[in-house]
Amino acid sequence: MKHMTEEELIAYREGVADQGALISKHLAACEECRTELERIEAVLAALDTLPVPDPGVDYGRRMWLDGGGTCGRSHAGSRRRA
């Protein structure tokens, strides 16, 4: 049995594999390729979460600014005409 290549498994995961049905049939029968697909998914999932280090810093600053904003808004609210 010919095993799936990493490229084929990645294409299959992205839903762009030319032989999606063939690959899914192979995966159903081949634990080795299922394990490989899981490994690839773990790597890609880790990569997906990588480009988000900045929002942590920005989030903290926004929380601080929002606190001041809420204070200002509540003063404005108490000033509103009836």
Ligand SMILES: [Zn+2]
């Ligand atoms: Zn296989």
